[in-house]
Amino acid sequence: MKTFKTAESVCAGHPDKLCDFIADSILDACLYKDKSSRVACEVMAAKHRIIVAGEISCSKHVDIRYEVRRALQKLGYNPYAFLIYVFVHKQSRDIAGGVDMSMEARNGDTSCYANLGAGDQGTVYGYATNETNEYIPLPLLLSHNICKRLDTVRKDNLIRGIKPDGKAQVTVEYADGRPRRVKTIVVSVQHDKNKAPDVLKSEIIAEVLHPVFQKFPFDTDTEILINPSGRFVEGGPDADTGLTGRKLMVDTYGGLAAHGGGAFSGKDPTKVDRSGAYMARCVAKNIVFAGLADECQTAISYAIGKADPVAVQIDTFGTGKVSDETLAKAVNDVFNLRPAAIINELCLRRCSFADYSAYGHFGNGYPTWEYTDKYKELREAVKRYENNE
Secondary structure: OEEEEEEEEEOOOOHHHHHHHHHHHHHHHHHHHOOOOEEEEEEEEEOOEEEEEEEEEOOOOOOHHHHHHHHHHHOOOOOOOOEEEEEEEOOOHHHHHHHHOOHHHHOOOOOOOOOOOOOOOEEEEEEEEOOOOOOOOHHHHHHHHHHHHHHHHHHOOOOOOEEEEEEEEEEEEEEOOEEEEEEEEEEEEEEOOOOOHHHHHHHHHHHHHHHHOOOOOOOOOOEEEEOOOOOOOOOHHHOOOEEOOOOHHHHOOOOOOOOOOOOOOOEOOOOHHHHHHHHHHHHHHHHHHOOOOOEEEEEEEEOOOOOOOOEEEEEOOOOOOOOHHHHHHHHHHHOOOOHHHHHHHOOOOOOOHHHHOOOOOOOOOOOHHHOOOOHHHHHHHHHHHHHHO
16 A cells, blocks of 8 residues: 655754753753753744843753753854854743652652652653654654755865855655655755756755665655745845744654644753653654564653653554553553653753754654663563563
């Protein structure tokens, strides 16, 4: 049966991604000075203005304007061309109280990792598939790699006259559930007003698409669209207001798996919509890496102020080698899903979050949540449950 899957990505200098990078740069600066910092930082970029707002509780002073300017410069923008407005205050005592002392701890639980409650309610999702070495869907991987390559050729002057704003989209044809061919490639990149469209197209095909699609080549029937809207001279915050958390599908699984709704960037690891989603990805990837399924989605539900999840669900979409119920039991045996345990296991107070604000948080390098060191324990736990049954 023939089906199609499409995913998009954006360059690091896209207005929304710019805001994500600024927010995570501020978070990293806070955690560097105080590992117990509580941060929920939102950023908006419009014209020549950057607005930083939210809740920041840090025992040391952080120069937010300096961090904003440094982030702008890293992504190819003039750091002194922007007015920077900062509106931050400390985390509310009510939220801090529930996080600092979980419901379990208030009820007398003195076990390890019982002290910290979830910083919010909601369901977080993790996903993995064995169709790529990165364990993410192929259309998303290709889109990320296009944007990463666009940023590289701009910085290295391999293509002259392009600017930081850009995006990509790839549609892949599947046959019997496996990638078969590339159907469509869409690339849009900001450029100088004197850049000839035909030259830009030929340069992008030669310097970006051919290297990216080397392992999974496009063919003569693949539709390639370069700047299909025509002129793309005005870009970045001058043309499009940027906002943190507005590229959720780019951050996760390209819309090809569930997402709980919570954004990642600018949030410290006590917020489970970030740390919980990272652990959910780790669980799903270990299940697939262990050969227990070809595809897996993990769902973990939390209540604010409570350490233990209220529900853990596994869905292998019919590809599991054992039942989803058995996998869920094994997951609960192998992984400690309390927020304090996740922070400790994934070393989330010593992470450079800004490094993952572009090109997706999953399948992007080797952060701790991409480790597959639990696969043997998962196999053993599954065997125990199978033997008992």
